[in-house]
Amino acid sequence: MNTKKEIIDEIYYLLGEDQNAPVFDKEGKVMPKLHALIDAICRGKVANLITGQAIKSGLLDFIKKEKRIKVIRSMTLSEEIDEESETISLSSTQELKDEGVLAINGNIIRYNGKTDTQLLNISGVNGWHKAGSQVFFAFALPPQVIKVYDVWDNEGERTLPFVDMREQSKYAPHYTVKSQNGKQYLIFVNYEGSATISITEKIDPMERDDDVCGLPDQYGLKIIPPLIAGELLINTSEMQKGKELLIMGYNALEDMYSFYATPTKPWRKTIKSRSLSFNTW
Known part of the structure; x- marks a missing residue:
């Protein structure tokens, strides 16, 4: 070099x-x-x-790298939320970190703090989300990531398909990438466990x-x-x-x-x- x-x-x-x-x-x-x-x-x-x-x-x-991450299973909202809400209610928050990012109806929502059944200090809620809406795990990609190319399941044997979620069954395990406010988020649907992502990063x-x-x-x-x-x-x-x-x-x-x-x-x-x-x- x-x-x-x-x-x-x-x-x-x-x-x-x-x-x-x-x-x-x-x-x-x-x-x-x-x-x-x-x-x-x-x-x-x-x-x-x-x-x-x-x-x-x-x-x-x-510039290709591989990273291993833990994916949390999808959950459902116990109570509706809107732009005035300060908390998200779930049946359990045991598997979630103390702060993180989730996706509800494509809306990227951050939280900072939790109790046994609630996520606290939420921000980024756009519109209204009814009780029973699915809550998906979202992984905030570091700013140096250019693109996600592949995602493998925890056995390393199956590639999870990248999809436009409007055109695919909700019950197939897959992922998508959403850009918002200059940041990229990797969203997993109907999948839990460890996963390996193949990415390219800026020099x-x-x-x-x-x-x-x-x-x-x-x-x-x-x-x-x-x-x-x-x-x-x-x-x-x-x-x-x-x-x-x-x-x-x-x-x-x-x-x-x-x-x-x-x-x-x-x-x-x-x-x-x-x-x-x-x-x-």
Whole structure:
């Protein structure tokens, strides 16, 4: 892997400028573009400035991680709740942590504190939820998580399907991901026990000169400098040089994707492209 210093030095070498040159300010222009580019690479959504199309990728092996979590069984509301409610009543809260996140009719609700039969200091209630509504376990994904790719059951033998819950039986074990207020929540339906989730995570930003960029092998130098320098030069008198650098960087990026990316499952692509609404369960 390549360090921040190696990458920055190469960017300014390609630009033909000193790192103190005000026209290509390092902290104001270069570093923000560098971190945005690495994030786009990890998400598999780099915009090709020449063709106007996105260079997409499947599951990147070098940012793939697996985490094991405990899933609590679904429950039912003992009493109705609305936006004025401060507690959630259940038959028992024994298996729940002292604070956490739940999903009721697609509504993500947080609580902080509990008694034997109630969850306290709830927040985020949207609308009215009648007694008897199902209460599902929700796992708040850390902010560095880009995407959930797979979830396995506690035996590690069965993959739980990712579904649009409006179109699937309520009685099949499955999960879905809901985004709300910039956060992502993994919601389990009709499943309890331990589960293993396969995710991709953002690469940590480079702060010190010896921090590494996170891209494998020498791809940090092959991809980032030509794409950053090319983008900075494309709208200047050195437009042709900028295009050549961009082509060089895009070719290296596609080469890395072909070597390190696992294709996304077709069914997952179809379902993920839908606009999900969770208020119709």
